[in-house]
Amino acid sequence: xxxxxxxxxxxxxxxxxxxxxxxxxxxxxxxxxxxxxxxxxxxxxxxxxxxxxxxxxxxxxxxxxxxxxxxxxxxxxxxxxxxxxxxxxxxxxxxxxxxxxxxxxxxxxxxxxxxxxxxxxxxxxxxxxxxxxxxxxxxxxxxxxxxxxxxxxxxxxxxxxxxxxxxxxxxxxxxxxxxxxxxxxxxxxxxxxxxxxxxxxxxxxxxxxxxxxxxxxxxxxxxxxxxx
Amino acid sequence: xxxxxxxxxxxxxxxxxxxxxxxxxxxxxxxxxxxxxxxxxxxxxxxxxxxxxxxxxxxxxxxxxxxxxxxxxxxxxxxxxxxxxxxxxxxxxxxxxxxxxxxxxxxxxxxxxxxxxxxxxxxxxxxxxxxxxxxxxxxxxxxxxxxxxxxxxxxxxxxxxxxxxxxxxxxxxxxxxxxxxxxxxxxxxxxxxxxxxxxxxxxxxxxxxxxxxxxxxxxxxxxxxxxx
DNA sequence: CGGCCCCAGATCGTATACAATCTTCGCCCA
DNA sequence: TGGGCGAAGATTGTATACGATCTGGGGCCG
Numbered sequence: 001x002x003x004x005x006x007x008x009x010x011x012x013x014x015x016x017x018x019x020x021x022x023x024x025x026x027x028x029x030x031x032x033x034x035x036x037x038x039x040x041x042x043x044x045x046x047x048x049x050x051x052x053x054x055x056x057x058x059x060x061x062x063x064x065x066x067x068x069x070x071x072x073x074x075x076x077x078x079x080x081x082x083x084x085x086x087x088x089x090x091x092x093x094x095x096x097x098x099x100x101x102x103x104x105x106x107x108x109x110x111x112x113x114x115x116x117x118x119x120x121x122x123x124x125x126x127x128x129x130x131x132x133x134x135x136x137x138x139x140x141x142x143x144x145x146x147x148x149x150x151x152x153x154x155x156x157x158x159x160x161x162x163x164x165x166x167x168x169x170x171x172x173x174x175x176x177x178x179x180x181x182x183x184x185x186x187x188x189x190x191x192x193x194x195x196x197x198x199x200x201x202x203x204x205x206x207x208x209x210x211x212x213x214x215x216x217x218x219x220x221x222x223x224x225x226x227x228x
Numbered sequence: 229x230x231x232x233x234x235x236x237x238x239x240x241x242x243x244x245x246x247x248x249x250x251x252x253x254x255x256x257x258x259x260x261x262x263x264x265x266x267x268x269x270x271x272x273x274x275x276x277x278x279x280x281x282x283x284x285x286x287x288x289x290x291x292x293x294x295x296x297x298x299x300x301x302x303x304x305x306x307x308x309x310x311x312x313x314x315x316x317x318x319x320x321x322x323x324x325x326x327x328x329x330x331x332x333x334x335x336x337x338x339x340x341x342x343x344x345x346x347x348x349x350x351x352x353x354x355x356x357x358x359x360x361x362x363x364x365x366x367x368x369x370x371x372x373x374x375x376x377x378x379x380x381x382x383x384x385x386x387x388x389x390x391x392x393x394x395x396x397x398x399x400x401x402x403x404x405x406x407x408x409x410x411x412x413x414x415x416x417x418x419x420x421x422x423x424x425x426x427x428x429x430x431x432x433x434x435x436x437x438x439x440x441x442x443x444x445x446x447x448x449x450x451x452x453x454x455x456x
Numbered sequence: 457c458g459g460c461c462c463c464a465g466a467t468c469g470t471a472t473a474c475a476a477t478c479t480t481c482g483c484c485c486a
Numbered sequence: 487t488g489g490g491c492g493a494a495g496a497t498t499g500t501a502t503a504c505g506a507t508c509t510g511g512g513g514c515c516g
Contacts, residue, residue: 009500033467034467035466043500044500044501044502045501045502046499046500046501046502047499047500047501049468049469050281053278053281053282054281054285057285057286058285065468065507065508066467066506066507066508067467067468067507067508067509068467068468077374078374078375081373081374081375081376082375084373084375084376085317085373085379088316088317088320088321088376089313089316089317092316093316145312145313146305146306147306147309147310147313147383147386148309148313148316151313151379155375237470261498262498263496263497272470272471272472273471273498274469274470274471275469275470275471277498291498293477293478293499294476294478294498294499295477295478295497296497296498297498
């Protein structure tokens, strides 16, 4: 393994592959052959299988029996469901986080936002996107809700897939001010405002997607034509 | 395998083991040795490992490195988090379900409740508990929210563990009327009532748990003394 | 010339064998 | 007698080998 520590090879692969998906370096529909992944990370098929299974359970990867593993390509319905679930979980979680935010929390969030901006300025759109998603996970962590955090982590992951497929504009995410506004609400321990901001933020995100019912053929066609 | 179909051996084990946990036939803390499970279900270790990993991802099983798999023993904090997450997801989901409930849906729910009662009358408390949990999953299915349904399925599973550890009374669940009331709200397509009933139902459930902060030693002691 | 069938290559699913790690019991020593 | 050390047993982690299934191409038949 690249990572010297044995025994966590599978986790290492999960982390690296997940990051790659979040940064849109690997796109929905791409095939993840066990041999290929194993060769890339210098691991045996056993550990690769374990890693792919883990990612399948989080929804990032879809395993088709005797066909292989592919980066999940969410349907329009799944895309809607992901953001509907986020709409149920995140505003209330933001409220809880706002009640508990300390100065240390706020500082960490601010650093996070700063990193996000830096990535954007450096033209690393993928990295910025990944950080943008992690921001939402951090909020769940501040709320001290491990269970909900794991759900939000999954939903953010899938959102990344949705964005890869259905993002309307090619321009960078112009939503960083939304995160700033949230940070302000947290810093002032204002639960009502945090909840409302998060609700609006999620609505904004969905509104930038193109979730018209696309015939399944069109999507498949794109896959057929697209070179990986 | 008991199930003749090959290739789905792992799924079969997951289903059977999950059911056993839901029915409190296997209790939190119990060790699930790979060899033992494999022998019981007539499967190799490979497939057992896959099954246990799957259950670990849903939170029912905890895998400790080089120690083995155990039925998860949720802490008090985790127990609270499970029901807090349910409080975020389920009322709104019940509302959505109420808007979409058809006569067929209502009939299926009624049959489900009937089965629940039959199990209770037959003294099969475990089976009744399992069905009671499935009722909540059915609601998410009616709401046509696959993503949320999978979350609720996880939460219901973990709730079963929580109930096994923290249920206050030894008496059967006297909550069946709550499910009846929900069914009525669904049948009359009354979203407001459904949402309120679900909210109250979950509060009732939590109120029947004994979630005082128990010193970790006490729980460990029970494990040390209890014979599996 | 087009469509169907069959075979070869590739890929995944499972079992088995070996290595690493942990637990436990017994022994020795203070 | 109690505590610490060490080796044997048990259990899991990983790799490798074999079998099952699917995909794609070539040949045969209509």
